[in-house]
Amino acid sequence: MRSVTTVIIGAGHAGLAMSRCLTERAIDHVVLERGAVANSWRTERWDSLRLLTPNWQSRLPGYSYEGDDPDGYRTMPEVVAFIDGYAEAISAPVETSTRVTRVSVDGDGYLVVTDRGEWRCRSVVLATGACNLPNVPKVADAVPAGIASLTPMNYRNPDQLAEGGVMVVGASATGVQLSEEIHRSGRPVTLAVSEHVRAPRTYRGRDIQWWMDRAGVLDERYTEVDDIVRARKVPSIQLIGTPARTTLDLNALRRLGVKLRGRLVGIVDGKAQFSGSLRNHCALADLKMNRLLDAIDDFATESGLHAESGPPTRFPPTEVDESPPLGMDLRNGEIKTIIWATGYRPDYSWLDLPVLDRKGQIVHDGGVIMQSPGAYVIGLQFLRRRKSALIDGAGSDAADLADHLESFLVGQSGPAWKLPTVSNPGVPVPSGRKVAA
Numbered sequence: 093m094r095s096v097t098t099v100i101i102g103a104g105h106a107g108l109a110m111s112r113c114l115t116e117r118a119i120d121h122v123v124l125e126r127g128a129v130a131n132s133w134r135t136e137r138w139d140s141l142r143l144l145t146p147n148w149q150s151r152l153p154g155y156s157y158e159g160d161d162p163d164g165y166r167t168m169p170e171v172v173a174f175i176d177g178y179a180e181a182i183s184a185p186v187e188t189s190t191r192v193t194r195v196s197v198d199g200d201g202y203l204v205v206t207d208r209g210e211w212r213c214r215s216v217v218l219a220t221g222a223c224n225l226p227n228v229p230k231v232a233d234a235v236p237a238g239i240a241s242l243t244p245m246n247y248r249n250p251d252q253l254a255e256g257g258v259m260v261v262g263a264s265a266t267g268v269q270l271s272e273e274i275h276r277s278g279r280p281v282t283l284a285v286s287e288h289v290r291a292p293r294t295y296r297g298r299d300i301q302w303w304m305d306r307a308g309v310l311d312e313r314y315t316e317v318d319d320i321v322r323a324r325k326v327p328s329i330q331l332i333g334t335p336a337r338t339t340l341d342l343n344a345l346r347r348l349g350v351k352l353r354g355r356l357v358g359i360v361d362g363k364a365q366f367s368g369s370l371r372n373h374c375a376l377a378d379l380k381m382n383r384l385l386d387a388i389d390d391f392a393t394e395s396g397l398h399a400e401s402g403p404p405t406r407f408p409p410t411e412v413d414e415s416p417p418l419g420m421d422l423r424n425g426e427i428k429t430i431i432w433a434t435g436y437r438p439d440y441s442w443l444d445l446p447v448l449d450r451k452g453q454i455v456h457d458g459g460v461i462m463q464s465p466g467a468y469v470i471g472l473q474f475l476r477r478r479k480s481a482l483i484d485g486a487g488s489d490a491a492d493l494a495d496h497l498e499s500f501l502v503g504q505s506g507p508a509w510k511l512p513t514v515s516n517p518g519v520p521v522p523s524g525r526k527v528a529a
């Protein structure tokens with residue numbers, strides 16, 4: 093049994109950002125990781141995926157992009173290298189190949205059991221990510237035999253699919269990206285569309301993420317929105333990161349030949365049933381996109397960026413067939429594969445703390461797990477800010493939570509727990525990146 097003040101579980105960017113913030117506060121800790129650093133990006137993503145956030149927008153505490161392509165979008169090997177480089181640069185105390193199998197209360201602290209021994213700690217940070225499992229709806233149980241079911245976690249590329257038609261369920265970033273790639277491979281795609289968020293890749297000459305960052309949209313606090321429960325469920329924006337900076341919305345997919353259908357509501361007797369809500373979902377997405385663009389235009393005017401930006405424009409509404417079919421036979425051999433791009437959920441099967449709600453989600457206040465003092469969670473959607481689940485959001489959330497954790501430790505037993513203060517936690521890093529002193 094080993095002892096440490098804080099155990100961080102998970103060495104993705106969020107766990108590493110937390111590690112850096114604890115190091116700055118001289119709080120001794122360990123980061124336990126079941127795989128290698130950046131495990132999710134190494135093992136759970138499809139081959140062609142690039143970040144949909146530009147290079148400049150992956151800022152971590154003391155670490156940022158300084159290459160010559162700030163507006164480019166990282167490939168998966170580049171993301172892994174970036175996060176690996178961060179772990180090295182901050183000398184994060186990561187124990188790899190160490191899977192946490194249980195976390196439980198132990199006196200006034202926690203017992204963390206792993207497949208490589210046990211740890212006792214005063215506080216624990218859950219940085220295991222929000223996307224551990226595919227969120228496949230119940231309707232998948234009724235898929236007829238002979239049709240392969242895949243999720244974005246086990247899809248790699250079109251070569252893995254049988255020849256023939258593919259139904260993609262879900263039209264958020266993942267669903268539209270996979271629909272395009274698979275349709276271009278010669279397999280006709282039908283896309284079941286429900287609530288989605290539409291945005292152009294670029295607007296008035298700049299990346300849409302640049303505008304949202306500058307206008308403060310991504311910094312909105314969890315305490316500032318009317319309905320945080322709903323805000324935490326908003327789907328990812330239909331965006332793709334490509335060197336050509338293309339917009340990938342439903343109009344683009346329709347032009348390619350992808351068939352748009354409503355939300356998949358059931359499969360009965362081998363027949364897929366779609367809701368009649370396609371037109372409404374598209375109209376709502378158009379409306380919300382235009383509201384975002386209005387807000388950006390207002391910001392451009394107020395901030396003096398108006399003159400140096402391109403002219404305001406509005407995009408054609410999403411085109412929908414007059415009467416899109418409400419059913420599709422899944423037994424006639426046309427559809428060979430269904431891809432469930434219906435989101436992800438976290439896996440807390442190893443968490444032995446009374447902190448989950450009825451839906452298995454952690455009950456927390458901006459990452460502070462109130463029912464379990466000294467326990468924190470990071471990396472969830474809209475945890476503390478709209479950008480919380482993005483790489484760019486981890487830094488500010490980690491700093492806030494590290495402050496809280498430090499106060500908790502001081503309150504618990506006075507300052508005696510503290511290690512000697514590190515006067516300069518910054519370290520030199522390979523060219524192209526920097527760690528602040």
Ligand SMILES: Cc1cc2nc3c(=O)[nH]c(=O)nc-3n(C[C@H](O)[C@H](O)[C@H](O)COP(=O)(O)OP(=O)(O)OC[C@H]3O[C@@H](n4cnc5c(N)ncnc54)[C@H](O)[C@@H]3O)c2cc1C
Pocket residue numbers: 101102103104105106107124125126127128129130131132133137142143144145190191192193219220221222223224266436442470471472481482483484
């Ligand atoms: C398809 C996809 C595309 C995305 N694109 C972008 C993008 O373009 N830009 C952007 O900023 N964000 C993007 N994100 C969102 C976000 O950056 C990722 O979800 C990110 O991986 C979350 O980081 P994290 O550190 O919270 O979790 P993760 O990166 O998932 O890290 C969690 C770590 O915990 C480990 N772990 C889990 N359980 C255990 C256990 N029991 N014991 C030990 N270790 C454990 C995992 O192995 C993993 O390494 C994307 C997400 C997905 C799924």
